[in-house]
Amino acid sequence: MERSVSRGNYIINSIKYALLEIVAGILVIMWLVPLYAMILGGLKSNLEAASTPILLPPSKPSLDAYAFAWFGYATIPGLEPTMLRYLLVAIPSVLLSVIIGTMTAYFFFILSEKHEILSNSLFSIIALATFLPIETVTFPLIELETSLNVYNTYIGLIFAMLIFYVPTSALLMSIFIPVVPKYLIESARMDGAGDWTILWRVVFPLIFPGFLSTLIFVFLQIWNEFFIPLILTNTPNMLMLPVAARFYTAAYALIYNRSFAAGVISSLIPLIIFIFLGRYFIRGLAALGGGAKGV
Known part of the structure; x- marks a missing residue:
């Protein structure tokens, strides 16, 4: 039986x-x-x-269409310089967003131990930026960057990315951090470690899969960001890949093979990241599930 x-x-x-x-x-x-x-x-x-x-x-x-899309021709810009430019913006934007977001999430995690209502209230206000449509702050953002003399610059683009993606990073990392056993943090405090040491020596190694997953997610979001580079650049030498690829497709839509080639080229970096780092992203999602249970 x-x-x-x-x-x-x-x-x-x-x-x-x-x-x-x-x-x-x-x-x-x-x-x-x-x-x-x-x-x-x-x-x-x-x-x-x-x-x-x-x-x-x-x-x-x-490969003629790919060569055309990559190198350009006459007045038609190629995607090679725009991709290199955007890497100069995307890489520091992602690293700074996730690092600052991690520190922000840890700060509110520590604050919640003493002032839970205050921590939740302040963090909820900051997290609203995650759901705020970028289009609603177009003019304030342009005016702010113009007043700071960073409009149409790499620094201005990175600054704008940080405004919107630090809250996203903090929101995601705030789900991973509670997974860390509290006794480890308390033991480190008893040994005389400060919050900075506890964050990077105790907490960070344990939440690294979540950090890497957040890093990949934010990179993909920034890489596909169209509106920020569109409104904060206005010269050909500052044309970024998301705008260039879509402008290329829109302006030459009847040239189908070149439009397809431009789409493939603009997707290369995310594809490479997923090929080599996809398994770490999955591990981060698994840790996310554990973090959600621990909240």
């Missing part, structure tokens, strides 16, 4: 696992189809890209 029950459970679990694998496979295919179509479209001639089914491989693959 027990054998038949265990065998029945084994069959049921096997069926569930197979169904989950099928669903996962379908989702992966759905995610890869647009990328597959863009890559193929960039390898086709414009006529072939416009007249053949989007998933049909090119008859004569060519």
Whole structure:
């Protein structure tokens, strides 16, 4: 009797696992189809890209469209300089946002031990910036950066990114930090360690998966940010990749293969990050689940 029950459970679990694998496979295919179509479209001639089914491989693959999108031609800007410029903005913006956000989350975590209502109230106000549409602060942001003489500069773009993405980082890190056992923090305090030492020597190593996951998430958000570079730059030598790629596609939409190529090029950095760091992002999400239970 027990054998038949265990065998029945084994069959049921096997069926569930197979169904989950099928669903996962379908989702992966759905995610890869647009990328597959863009890559193929960039390898086709414009006529072939416009007249053949989007998933049909090119008859004569060519990298001309990718070369055009990368290097540009005449008055049409290439994506090479805009990508390099945007890396100069995105990398420090992400690092500073997540580091400052981590310190902010830890500050409110410590404050909540003594003044829980005050901590929750102040943090809720700061977290509102996470849900605030950037379009609603267009003119104040432009006026602020103009008054600080940082409009249309790298510093101005980084400053604007910090305004919106430090709260996002703090909100995410505030979910990871409560996972740390409180006795470790108390033990460090008894040994004479200050909050700065406790944060980076005790707390940070334990929440590193969450930190890395937040880092990846914020990077993807900033990399796809369109509105901030659009309103805070106004010269060709400050054109950033998100604006350049979309402007390129909008201005030359009839040149299908070049538009596909521009889309692929602008997606390269996020794709590379997910290929090499995707497993760490998943670990962070797993830690997020644990943090949510600990809140």
